[in-house]
Amino acid sequence: MQRVLWARARPRIAPLQWIGHRFRSGPKPSKKPKPSPSHHSSGPPSFQQKKWDKKPNNRAPTVSPDAFPFLEGTTVSAQAVLTFFQSNVLAWTLRRTVQDRLVGFGVPAGDAKKLLAAFAHAADTGFFDTTEAVEKYDLLKLRGTDSMEVDVTFSHIFFRWLAAQDSVRGVDAATTTALVRLAEAATVMHPAEEHLLARSMRRKFIMHVGPTNSGKTHHALRALAAAKVGVYAGPLRLLAYEIWERLNLGQIVPLGATEEQTAEATKFGPSTDNPFARRCNMVTGEERKMVGVGADVLVSCTVEMLQIGLHADVAVIDEIQMIGDPQRGSGWTHAVLGLCAKEIHLCGEETAVPLIRELLKETGDEIIVNRYERLTPLEVEQDSLDGDLSRVQKGDCIVAFSRSAIFALKRQVEMQTGMRCAVVYGKLPPEIRSEQAALFNDPDSGYDVLIGSDAIGMGLNLKIRRVIFESVWKFDGKRDTLLSVSQMKQIAGRAGRFGMHGADEKPGGFVTTLKVEDLPILRKTLALQVPPLLYARIAPPGPMFAGLASRLPANATTESIFLASMHAGLCPPYCRPNIPDQLSTVCDYMDQLGHFTLPDKVFIMQAPFPWRDRTALETINTFIGTYYQSMNVDLVPILERLGYMEMLENAEAAMKSPEGRGTTGRRFKPSNELPGLETFHKILVAYMWLSFRNPVSYSAQDQTMELKERLEHTLHWCLQEMTRIDGKNSVHVQSKRAPIVFKTPREMQLEAQQLGASEAQKRTVSAELLSAPI
Template identity: 40%
Template structure:
């Protein structure tokens, strides 16, 4: 009962089925072992049950990484708020090492660090170093013999020893969707010196994990380099938006509405950044906003602004402190409010470095932001963990086949089995969400011809592909890719995209005279197209013989990024035209009074 009670305290009701299943298996093994006479059948059953328990045992995940356990690692945990310089010292140590890696949460961040290391702009006095770039859909080899590599966390090499490794945004270790990649990196990177950078909320958890690994942990604490203060709310009036502001919203439709209304009400021009935009486009929008000569004065952004973009923001304005989670409106977490607000007044982004302001559009929301900024961080006490591909293959071998006795259990069923059977230490770990895989796995199963079923390994690689499950076009495209792969075809992007019309929209937008350039619907289709090409490139590194048109897709992806930029420019130009028309109407006395905008 103590085991069930501990699991319930840590995980709630979701732990009941798993803990009861294990207690039942232990009871069953004891009954078989206690039999007066073990027959050949009971011996086989006993061996099978013991193998099942062994396969599902994930209570000591550190022991799964032999390369890291073979050395004594020195772990440096750099913790502090946004704009505290906590990553700077870690990157300097990396640049001085003979071999090492940077592992970040976003391709945008990995690309930025890769660029800075090669250019020698990490810190004054730190010379340029050759550094390679490895992300899920992109590999840039500056030098085959380069000692340094910048990568996304999911692409971190857990087998190759290095002198120094840096893992950024370590608080992501508690994220239900992606946190298991941080857990694997912390436990598994075989670096003599490991630097972890992020929030102070992870300190107790990382102490426990370091002890489990037999490593030494030293905590370095940082304070914010410039002050962050709470400003006056905008009284619901977008006329109060000013140069250097970043207005934050949590839906694409609201972002475009805000962009339109700000430009109409203030005459200021807006850049825009949100999660669905390609990283290259977000980076370009940030560059335009940061350039004092671009004519763009305001950034309108989603929570994507909280990570990966260096912006010269003077004031962050929250248009709302709630967002739609797919089922209902929920409050923005304290941690996320702090992260986004902290983007204001970043050190080194202005000559004065006087700090930044955070405020809200509506008076009713200001107290929420005030309390968030004043509140201590909620401790992250458990790290996400997920079975490896090898563990899934072992589950497939140990668990019984389907009723006909010939077909192995499909991946969707295996993932449910994993949720039921995995044994974890609930005090320090929790089972990562398998939601995305559970959605994609049946799509892959249905797309595979009956005569050419995929192996569990192939199926699992498709199921973890970076595909937005809310994008219907992308799900259809993935289905076409799976069918072509299972049929043994060489896969060209134009073939699997046929019938979806996304390339047709790309060609339309590339025509300077096309009205579709300024159409938000065209922009959304181009975003889906870009996701599709990113998916193809990701698969081309996992199945290079089948997804063999990587150079062509890379070139097409650049075209799509240019078309998305053109769409954003056309939308901005359309707003400017309407603004000029409105000004002309006001001169003739045809417009009404300006007032507060209900957003």
């Protein structure tokens, strides 16, 4: 079916075929050795650097972006940073990508080489050798870098140096002036001052920090449940969904509740009639679930959808350590600096505390830090499974890092143990991940083992007794890399979750590995401390891009505009710019089509399109192409033309057939069809994202919701059908979930109109529920 779908999709996207070719004929991954274990040792940080000959007649060898040396340590001395800078600055100036970037900023090729040569000469002759220079030119930002970050940091140092020069020999003064003006347009030295509403109030921050399974988020959510007006913001739709569900069903005991009140609420169980139930709306980029309107309605959302200007009594920002994430960290920085809430609870790792203190020095807000210890013990087992999956036990979770590995493990465990396995991985829709988790947690479902990816590390309450690492290495798109200390701790910490063990079980969790050679690495890594975060991420303000475009050549590429914001703009010592994912791919896409305005380009850059899924991307290209042709994107005809409706109908027919045969009469094979159905779900989610921002052109919102529900039901059935015990189909199991009655934003608007709601109420619905911050 997938081959048929791909064949049908290609002929209908002739103007956009280059995208498909790009993904099919991209550079082949090079075979490179695994990083040395010394990179992850507990000893002092080492410099990952090459020796370059600084003689003018000896050019440094070409260095690929992912091979450039970097300085991994976060506690490196200033002298060590200076040594690293001096050893690598010449190699950086000789890189073709650096020269090409300056040319893209409008610098003549000859002048670009002269400017970079002058910069390298200044470093070679001692310009940066003093303590004052190290501080003034922000050389310490080289600490804690990777290959991409070191490029950005060298560029920042270069632009600071250039601004301090009266002239550069042999270079036209107009060239240097233009570059300095470009840097000024891209600079954000006081990000807190962009949030004037938040600066007009005195806020109180309460940080809840500790390891996984320490109860830190639980304490924050209790404060939220007791608030009149409040908001929760997390990193995943899955987390937003879980908190929305728990608040509406009264599963969070509000702060200040008495023992008698708690005992009375327990009698109700999870229910909207529970005395502790709070009406809570859910707002994510792709979905809205509206339970009510009014001052006492809470909101659960993803960080990117947080309305920072909406005044609240209590706000909870989860996984605060993601403030340092290169792609998404600016969402957390935006929340910390701009959220208009009296009391803001930040939940996450201890590593974020020094950085948050640094950010709040600029805002003058109060901060309290509450530290928590793990509620149940976590023990690393003496032995690995030595590759023997027959030793898997009830309550185990095996963690793997590829979809193929997850399903291979599922088949082997079911064959060797007779136990059924639920699965959780990143490409599954959040609703399906939640359903699979519920099956694993239900002692009566028959699903006794969980096979999952690192997606188990966030957003799911799981009754895991033991975590088994299938591997401690993960492919990062270029090579296998060792999991970080934070990643291993986050995943291992899911074992032995407090309050989720049986009455006859001793509290606590266990962790081990499938392979013998991985166990010493796991034991050593879990004993390490996670290094503190050094930098918060910031994103350029929307208006900045217009200013940058005006200072670049008229024919500048889209990538040059975004690169200018990253490489030319200066920021505080404790901040770094966001690094957009797939930047080159997205910018090439926009430039090839050629009809995007600058606001369009910023809009597309922020869209959560699946750039790595070529099949889904082809359909999204069709959406956008249709929009520019007719301004009206009718969903179903496009899906029918590309074969997706046939795919869904084939699966639904197989669900109803006793023999599992689809509309083609052939036996339906869930393992073959599941990837296509997952892609279909991504397409629907992308359409929902577009429809919330442009409901006139993307008007099939109701149809999309209906298709999404049908598809999720089908996906759940496929996963059940893929469970085999003794060659027989699995027993169909319905998870036990309490219903929550909700409405879509459109239904809320219609209801308000039918009831003759006041204009003030209508404005509340429109402003608070339907807004989609970009």
